[in-house]
Amino acid sequence: MSTDASFRASRAIRLLLPDAEIISSGDVAEESYAGAYAEAPRLLQAECVEGPVLRAIRVVGEPEVRFSAFLDGIQRVRIVSHWRGVPIIRGVVAAVVRVRVNRRFVAWGHRKPIVSERLYMPLRYLPCGMRDEVDGYPIVDTGVDGPNGSPPSRHPAALRAVALESIRRDRESAERQLAELWCTSVGEPIFIDGGISGSSGVACSECAVGVIKSHQTLYADGAALDLVMSLRRGERSSVFRVRSERRTEVVSWYLRLRDPRGHDAMFGLVRIEAAVRDDVALRANEISRWVLAEGAPLSLPDSRWDRMAYGIRDCEEFLRAIAS
Amino acid sequence: MTVVLGRVVATERKPNTPHEFHFWTALESPVGIGTIVRVDGRQPVNGQIPHVYGIVTEGFSYTDLLTPMHDVLSHDGAPGSAGFASTDRSEIRLYTAAVLRHIPEEPLQPVPMGDVFLAQEEDVNVALRMDGYLRDGQSTGIPIGVYRAGGTDATIYLDADFLVGPEAAHLNITGVSGLATKTSAVEWLLASVFAHFPDSRGSIAAVCFNVKGPDLCFLDQPGKLDDQDRALYEQMEVPAAPFSNVRYYAPLAARGYSLNTLRSNEALLHNVLPLTWGLREVLQYAEVLLNRDDIDAKADALIDFITRNVIDQPFSDPMLQRSHVVQSFADLEDWFRDVLHGLENGNKESWRTHHVATIRKVRNRLSNISLRCAGLVTDSGPVSDLPFGSFEDRATYVIDVANLEEDAQDLIFARVVSKLREHLERRDLGVKHVIVFVDELNKYAPGDGPDTYVRKMLLDIAERGRYLGLVLFSAQQFRSQVHRRVVGNSGTSVYGRMDGDELATPGYAVLSPAIRTKLATLEKGQLMVRHPHFTQPIFVRFPRPAVMTGRMGAEQYPQGGEVTLEVSVYRSLRALDSSIALNAVMDVIGLHEERDVLRARALTLQERPADVLGAFKGHLPRRVAQSVPHNVPRVAALRGTQGDDPYGV
Numbered sequence: 001m002s003t004d005a006s007f008r009a010s011r012a013i014r015l016l017l018p019d020a021e022i023i024s025s026g027d028v029a030e031e032s033y034a035g036a037y038a039e040a041p042r043l044l045q046a047e048c049v050e051g052p053v054l055r056a057i058r059v060v061g062e063p064e065v066r067f068s069a070f071l072d073g074i075q076r077v078r079i080v081s082h083w084r085g086v087p088i089i090r091g092v093v094a095a096v097v098r099v100r101v102n103r104r105f106v107a108w109g110h111r112k113p114i115v116s117e118r119l120y121m122p123l124r125y126l127p128c129g130m131r132d133e134v135d136g137y138p139i140v141d142t143g144v145d146g147p148n149g150s151p152p153s154r155h156p157a158a159l160r161a162v163a164l165e166s167i168r169r170d171r172e173s174a175e176r177q178l179a180e181l182w183c184t185s186v187g188e189p190i191f192i193d194g195g196i197s198g199s200s201g202v203a204c205s206e207c208a209v210g211v212i213k214s215h216q217t218l219y220a221d222g223a224a225l226d227l228v229m230s231l232r233r234g235e236r237s238s239v240f241r242v243r244s245e246r247r248t249e250v251v252s253w254y255l256r257l258r259d260p261r262g263h264d265a266m267f268g269l270v271r272i273e274a275a276v277r278d279d280v281a282l283r284a285n286e287i288s289r290w291v292l293a294e295g296a297p298l299s300l301p302d303s304r305w306d307r308m309a310y311g312i313r314d315c316e317e318f319l320r321a322i323a324s
Numbered sequence: 325m326t327v328v329l330g331r332v333v334a335t336e337r338k339p340n341t342p343h344e345f346h347f348w349t350a351l352e353s354p355v356g357i358g359t360i361v362r363v364d365g366r367q368p369v370n371g372q373i374p375h376v377y378g379i380v381t382e383g384f385s386y387t388d389l390l391t392p393m394h395d396v397l398s399h400d401g402a403p404g405s406a407g408f409a410s411t412d413r414s415e416i417r418l419y420t421a422a423v424l425r426h427i428p429e430e431p432l433q434p435v436p437m438g439d440v441f442l443a444q445e446e447d448v449n450v451a452l453r454m455d456g457y458l459r460d461g462q463s464t465g466i467p468i469g470v471y472r473a474g475g476t477d478a479t480i481y482l483d484a485d486f487l488v489g490p491e492a493a494h495l496n497i498t499g500v501s502g503l504a505t506k507t508s509a510v511e512w513l514l515a516s517v518f519a520h521f522p523d524s525r526g527s528i529a530a531v532c533f534n535v536k537g538p539d540l541c542f543l544d545q546p547g548k549l550d551d552q553d554r555a556l557y558e559q560m561e562v563p564a565a566p567f568s569n570v571r572y573y574a575p576l577a578a579r580g581y582s583l584n585t586l587r588s589n590e591a592l593l594h595n596v597l598p599l600t601w602g603l604r605e606v607l608q609y610a611e612v613l614l615n616r617d618d619i620d621a622k623a624d625a626l627i628d629f630i631t632r633n634v635i636d637q638p639f640s641d642p643m644l645q646r647s648h649v650v651q652s653f654a655d656l657e658d659w660f661r662d663v664l665h666g667l668e669n670g671n672k673e674s675w676r677t678h679h680v681a682t683i684r685k686v687r688n689r690l691s692n693i694s695l696r697c698a699g700l701v702t703d704s705g706p707v708s709d710l711p712f713g714s715f716e717d718r719a720t721y722v723i724d725v726a727n728l729e730e731d732a733q734d735l736i737f738a739r740v741v742s743k744l745r746e747h748l749e750r751r752d753l754g755v756k757h758v759i760v761f762v763d764e765l766n767k768y769a770p771g772d773g774p775d776t777y778v779r780k781m782l783l784d785i786a787e788r789g790r791y792l793g794l795v796l797f798s799a800q801q802f803r804s805q806v807h808r809r810v811v812g813n814s815g816t817s818v819y820g821r822m823d824g825d826e827l828a829t830p831g832y833a834v835l836s837p838a839i840r841t842k843l844a845t846l847e848k849g850q851l852m853v854r855h856p857h858f859t860q861p862i863f864v865r866f867p868r869p870a871v872m873t874g875r876m877g878a879e880q881y882p883q884g885g886e887v888t889l890e891v892s893v894y895r896s897l898r899a900l901d902s903s904i905a906l907n908a909v910m911d912v913i914g915l916h917e918e919r920d921v922l923r924a925r926a927l928t929l930q931e932r933p934a935d936v937l938g939a940f941k942g943h944l945p946r947r948v949a950q951s952v953p954h955n956v957p958r959v960a961a962l963r964g965t966q967g968d969d970p971y972g973v
Contacts, residue, residue, distance in 0.1 A: 065410040103353075103412045296409040298398040301390035310411050316390065317414065 021221030063293035203248035210273035345435035354474030377451030378421030469864025492815030493790030504822025511869035527717035542877030556944030715754035
């Protein structure tokens with residue numbers, strides 16, 4: 001986080017809460033908050049649409065470069081102040097579409113990257129009244145009642161978790177905006193980091209392919225789980241359906257990008273989401289070839305290099321550079 | 325409209341300073357080492373947007389790879405598979421530039437963040453401070469070459485006041501041999517100086533010493549130019565033509581018939597003149613020919629005595645058998661013989677405080693000068709010299725010393741330069757400025773070794789010449805081996821392709837590794853220039869000189885072979901009068917002594933009369949007709965002997 005940005009945030013807080021404690025930058029790494037909003041690991045039953053049960057299927061054909069663009073977003077979080085323990089968090093979310101031109105990535109010219117910077121704070125616990133900005137700095141109230149109708153706990157950790165969840169939603173919203181715009185205006189295959197079911201426009205688009213790297217939720221249990229864990233390089237699972245009440249239905253499958261021997265079971269394993277189609281098997285094979293083609297160059301030195309496409313790393317590096 | 329070329333960047337680890345900054349560009353940008361750029365600042369300083377001009381001195385390129393191993397892993401260890409990757413890694417072109425100029429110049433601040441543009445022609449003028457001496461009507465600019473980068477094509481000018489004096493002066497060229505750097509650059513630059521030296525600064529001529537091969541022997545003959553060369557000449561407004569006023573001087577060969585030069589082809593002899601000196605010319609510079617061991621205080625005192633009391637004046641002494649007028653080496657030898665004879669007869673060990681051993685030593689050393697420098701120094705013949713006092717504006721005087729022994733080369737150099745200096749001091753040379761070109765400075769002004777007379781002369785020119793209008797253009801292969809004060813006093817330094825070992829010497833440590841690499845790989849026709857107005861070295865391109873190369877000249881005009889005395893004289897005289905026939909020359913020479921013929925030829929060439937053959941004939945000694953004189957008293961016959969008495973008794 002740049003000194004200039006911290007200074008602006010601190011000045012806004014001073015105007016708002018003169019006796020708030022300003023936390024000097026660099027005290028706490030933002031990554032340390034990552035666990036606060038991590039999902040709990042869980043296993044779900046896969047609803048197969050390619051055969052009765054999950055099985056390992058070798059991807060047929062050579063990897064094929066088809067993705068024209070990559071989409072990813074980032075969020076940067078820092079507790080910049082607290083008032084009697086009530087955390088005031090500066091959150092920056094950003095999203096970008098990077099288009100491949102002559103084997104190199106450039107930002108999509110049609111829509112500039114989205115970058116937004118806000119202060120996240122539970123106003124009900126602060127002596128500053130209700131407001132949506134201070135000194136030109138947007139404020140997001142994280143003290144609103146939860147889905148169960150009760151206000152968030154006054155516990156600082158609970159307030160922080162609520163704020164982080166709010167920031168995550170803002171990031172997903174930014175990503176969704178860009179994805180929808182791409183799908184409606186371009187229509188070329190786009191590699192999206194994460195799931196696509198959050199937007200019906202994207203989830204139903206032929207061009208959008210979501211690639212999920214984290215596996216807190218595994219759509220397999222029992223024998224199916226054994227099968228997924230033992231997929232070999234270039235193999236995919238059968239296609240299954242993913243649906244929930246608040247999300248649009250998509251089809252999904254697991255794909256092993258790299259040889260897991262000598263690594264943990266999740267090494268090189270991604271889950272792919274695409275729009276529902278009749279010819280799911282053909283489509284899964286085709287998209288798997290596209291994703292396998294993005295195996296090089298490696299996205300090292302990122303620790304997730306075994307699952308991360310280089311285009312996604314490029315998006316992240318780009319956003320880190322512009323979203324201070 | 326100029327396109328943004330790059331952006332200034334700075335980090336805590338790699339900050340910008342007032343003299344250096346960093347910027348990145350697109351991968352396909354035309355920036356390279358030596359490119360001149362302009363930075364437009366964003367924030368006004370004292371109400372003025374700052375502009376900074378810089379020249380690229382270093383370049384970096386890297387990707388987002390943490391280690392090369394990651395790339396190996398990316399392609400499963402198979403380099404060939406890299407081409408199939410869907411994407412190339414993110415890559416950067418990061419450049420470091422040295423600041424040429426800040427506008428405004430005060431306050432001097434670190435280079436601000438801002439957009440970087442390729443310097444246009446007007447930017448180049450400002451960046452190199454050429455705007456100060458290229459004013460309309462008052463320009464003192466001397467084109468040295470063209471700066472080219474990314475479509476910018478700007479003529480680079482040196483300031484005549486800093487090249488020829490009086491502000492600074494002298495030029496030194498360094499470069500490996502055989503790559504058309506040193507000689508070509510000097511030939512081009514002389515043409516440029518002659519074309520652009522401002523009238524307001526007076527007249528100028530050049531004296532070039534041809535020290536090796538036929539390098540400078542064909543300056544008046546046209547060379548081969550291509551369209552690119554002609555375009556450069558046109559752009560820099562220098563006539564693409566050979567030098568129009570060139571005179572060659574060369575000593576005679578040992579026999580004295582022909583000139584000791586590679587420019588001895590009959591077709592080119594019209595402007596080749598002999599360079600021969602007598603005792604008077606040489607003795608003043610005897611120090612050049614005598615090593616340190618010879619010139620002790622006693623010998624020096626005797627030489628001084630001879631110079632002041634014996635040469636060119638009647639000299640008599642009670643000890644001597646006769647009075648002497650010493651005007652040649654032959655006369656001097658007679659004088660020495662007389663002195664030594666007197667000492668021996670008188671059984672004396674010294675004469676006028678000079679010990680006999682010293683006299684013998686000096687006699688020995690001086691007498692063999694004419695042998696060591698045969699062809700240049702004459703025992704008794706006439707003197708033929710450069711036209712000191714009547715030098716012509718924009719004329720080039722080439723002295724060919726390539727075929728001479730080292731002693732003779734040193735003598736010529738020392739005397740010519742001394743005479744130039746004397747005449748320039750008296751303002752009676754004929755021109756106001758003289759450029760002296762000396763190649764192989766490693767040899768004549770080495771950084772180590774004995775302190776020779778020639779080196780002292782070169783140091784003197786380098787340090788004081790600019791006040792007189794005596795300008796040294798020097799060249800060598802290894803600048804590091806030349807005396808520091810000689811190269812240090814060169815206001816302008818030019819570098820062609822350099823040898824790697826030379827570049828590794830400490831003198832080049834001020835250059836960035838990239839600049840040194842560029843110097844080691846420069847193409848023919850490219851130079852790096854340092855000039856007092858340029859705060860950083862600049863790379864320029866110059867055209868081939870419009871004169872015939874030495875190699876071509878030697879092929880087209882092969883050296884004249886050994887000739888008879890008659891043919892030698894015929895060729896010399898034909899240079900003055902093409903109507904002269906060989907038979908006529910042979911008739912005139914007749915049975916004259918060789919020595920007389922050569923003397924008459926030299927005097928004729930020196931005079932350059934209208935009636936050449938008549939003058940030649942006039943200089944030959946009259947051949948007196950044999951006749952019986954009248955009224956010769958008859959000698960009385962001896963008395964005859966009587967009888968058979970053989971004793972006449």
